[in-house]
Amino acid sequence: MKIKLTPLNLVSASFLVIAAWLLINKQAPDHSKSIDLSKILIGFSLLIVVVAFISDQIFRKFIPELKKIWIIESVFIIFAVLLFFIIRITIV
Structure with missing residues (x-):
């Protein structure tokens, strides 16, 4: 099996590490509602x-081509981040 590293693999691994870090370094509960x-x-x-x-x-x-996957996934990530910021600006 050939392992292909892609931008979305890097994003999912990064956010998995962030979630684990937040779970481990959680503050003590303050019993508020x-x-x-x-x-x-x-x-x-x-x-x-x-x-x-x-x-x-x-x-x-x-x-099927790794170079095209990198280009398309990078554009997908940039689009998703821009969409997130546009929605965030319009809500606030």
């Missing part, structure tokens, strides 16, 4: 891991 920000960030990070992994598998299935 408010939602803990670290739980939201852990959930958001795990959601990004799942979406990045599934997207990577879809791109691998339909695009």
Whole structure:
């Protein structure tokens, strides 16, 4: 089996590390009824891991060439980040 490193693999691995770090370095609970920000960030990070992994598998299935995968996945990541910031700016 030939291992192909792709941008979405790097993104999913990075957010998996972030989620694990947030889970390990969590602050002690303060027994308040408010939602803990670290739980939201852990959930958001795990959601990004799942979406990045599934997207990577879809791109691998339909695009056989590694160079094209890198270009298309990089554009996909840039588009997703820009869309995130546009939505964030319009909500706030």
